[in-house]
Amino acid sequence: MGRVTRTLGATATITGAVAVWIAVMATMSALAAPRQNGAPAAKAPTTSATTPVASTQAGYVGEETCLGCHEDKKYHGTAHARAKNPRTPAAAQGCESCHGPGQAHVDGGGDKAKIRNPKAISVAESSEICLSCHNRSEHNNFEGGKHESRNVGCVTCHSVHAPKSEKAQLKTETVEETCKSCHQNVVNKVHRSSHMPVGTLSDNKLECTTCHNPHGSQNVKMLREGNSITEACASCHAEKRGPFLWEHVAVREGCTSCHDAHGSNNERMLVAKVPMLCQRCHVSSRHPATVYDQTQVANKSNRVMSRGCVNCHSQIHGSNHPSGNFFLR
């Protein structure tokens, strides 16, 4: 009876904490400034690439007027400022490309309710602003993707006016720092003894975004390349693409059956030590199901020493040798 009470108590505590949290957020929401649902939407830029025009359209005041009060919000020096690129704000309405027409805001003496401020609108609405231009290539799959469905928007990671990174206008100096704000436990894996050269400890030879597209992708796990985990890995490790004469079917199912791509303390980034990993799938008679305990270690069995099973079954990803049915060749 007491055990049941403790179990229910833990559940009640967690539920209560979540309820309190929701109530606090609801209260803060009610007290916060109303959403700028009524803010005027930015019109689609209609001007030519080489002649940025703002104030000729009704409601727009032009960038110089904006910068007169908001000099610290310059975006010049970034890709957005390249007026020769017809896709940039600089080629269109400048600041008002994203913030909407500013006439009412100026006439209202800087009335914050009369201008679109990404900080004051929902994440989804602010993302819509960015996606009105960033709707191709890298960003095409953002809508409907994992990040968007969890209310992670463009401004969660990127800063238009005060980026800290050299590329991609991130709010942090590196990609790793951005990702670890939510995926700290995954970034920690990169610091283990067996890892790919990802992140700051490896001079950023690879980054999280080398394999993943944080804006969404056609592949699972937001992987950038291919349409399956195996295809994504084979985009760099093409030697394992095959197809092979003798397939190791676990490889076709997915590389992550055996490897942890983010990092591991085991040889070759395996999820478990060999031969124990192999014994999770192979229980046939004779040596696959042998207990490789300290006795076998003391006997220096080549099925547990060094790299275990792979000492003999070295073509473990698949074999193209006629006698490779057990991956010895």
Place this chain on the structure above:
Amino acid sequence: MRTRMIVLSGVLLVASAGFAQAQDAKPTTPQVPTQSAAPTISPKVGTVDFGYRGDSFTGDQARYNRQRDLVDGAFLDKFRFSRETENQYFRAEAYRVGYDDQRYLVRFDEIGKFVAKFDFVQNPLYQAHAFGLYTNTGGGVLAVNDAVQAGIQNGTLTQAQALAQYGQNFDIRTKRSVAAFNAMYSASRDLDFKVNVRNTERSGNNLQSLVFGSSPGNATVLDMGVPQNDRTTDVKAQLEYANRVGMLAVGYNASWYNQNNPTFKWDNPLRLADSATAGPAFGQTALWPTNTANTFNVNGSYKLPLHSRVMGAISYGTWDQNQTLLPNTVNTALVSNPLERPTAEAKADITSGLVGFSSRPVQPVYFTARYRYYDYANKTPVFTNTATVADYAPGALEESEPASMKRQTLDLDGSFSPFKYVGFNAGYSYESDDRTFRVIPHNTENTARLSIDSTGNQYITARLKWEYSTRSGAADEGFLPDSEQPKMRQFDVANRDRNRVTALFTVTPVSYFDVNASVFDGHDKYPDTYFGLRDFKNNGYTIGFDVIPNAKVSGGLNYGYEKNDAFQWSRTANPLSATDVTFLDPRRDWNLTTLDKVTTWSAYVDCLKMVQKTEIRLSYDLSDGNSNQNYAVTANATIPTPTPYLLQPKNKVQVAKLDGKYFIRPNIALGAAIWYEEYSVQDFALDPATLAPQVLPFAIYTGYTYAPYKATTGFVRVTYLW
């Protein structure tokens, strides 16, 4: 050589275009637009570090270097230069110039019209200082001195003596050199044509071991550095049209993997002459076969009213591999069974598709639906063969298993945000998998998920997610090998119940200080598995803080803990026969519990101009892992009680870096840095003390072990900015 030519050509192509254009461009008269953007001319920016680096270390130098080149010497690093005018943008970067991990990047934009990028990077992988009997004679051949082969065969030389007298040092290392060229031409505001060409060369040697058979004398594991010499060339071309309403892209991807050494031959140190019973004089195997991949893809999206969007993608591709097959054996004392075909004829057709719809009809409501289809249809004809490896007498006729798989997934997600800072999300996924040659040919997986996200608030960000999924399918034990226990279920396809909770919080009470924490807990149960992985738990947490009181000082600390707990079951037995039924005896069952724990610390302090003209950065990272493998048997076991390991696996990696710069002038800084790294490890399988003799029963190893190291690397440098 070819890579260097590609590098030179690419750099010249992009750089000359940039410099020539820059030379020709007339200076733009700064305008004072009444309503236009501020001038787009930006100042030149350049920075470069040059100096000298030296290190001192004890222990495993190869592991210390690993994927870096830390050889002592002068260096030129972090060269960055960019120049931008109203019409062009040029950027060049160079890192670790002249070292094995160097990188170069050049980019040129004709703004609004054309972008070209060239990237060259080398990634070394330094595995071990090694020692062995082999000499690389080129062409994928490793040879052993005939005196060794004759001596061991004739009994006048032991393996240990042979290694001592004829062994030589060599390094097990590879290098991957990648050169990539990207270009995009914008024919109009809405139309882009993109081309990407990437060439990857791999050279060096890779640690691999091979055997000649299973009988004594032939079951000797031979560790060696197998030569690597291959190239992958990837080409992508895409035409993309996008405007405010939609996007359509058509593309073609091709990849050619070229194996320059499809055949690997190595001498058998134990024999100089072929024998039908005692093994061959040399062995031969097939390395990664040359293969190609081609894919056509079309994807598009279209905006609909009410903040809705529909998107779709379809691709069709083929993977081909038709390498000439090697003979069953090169042992002249054995009969090499004829092959039923001369080449692999391996081929797979891959079809994939994705259809999605997302909508936010009213502000608080959002939903999305995605259907994904993936079909890997393996068209390789079944290959039937009687394997012959060294002393294997011709055994059973084996048939290959050209595995195919088909996966269909439906994801439905919806969120409701009644309050500004809170969103409630619910989702459901259905997955249906079909596969060939697996014990579970078809299964389905249902996943439910609930989450609450509290975002957009400057004080608190909180996310909580719970996900439950159940995977089920009927087993067909006919697909298990004859020797396999019928109740074995491979965990990657076995029926599974998965429960996961993740939560993360960031609290920012004041703008310059935040506390972050995350918790995760996952449990995979395999209810219908008797043999194999039955249970897996993964849980942990992270906690940390960041403090940034001003632009001159920042610091942070983070701690993480993760635990994995795996439980698997097996049975040790002989093959089932009329006289031996141990295969069916449950008293021979054993289980293994693997408990892995890892703690991670990360800390940093940056003081940038807190002291005048000085920048100091300090960081510390620690990853400390240990593993416990514990065997157990049933209460009435008829097998010996397993003996626990004396050395359970452990390893700890610590990296501390101190980097300082003093600006003697605004554009010149003198700097120094010191890195300290320490790696400590113990592992029952790769311990140097255990593998040090290299010649062990049924193995001649190269000396690749898990060995500790301590290393200190110091830099002195000048940073120049212009």
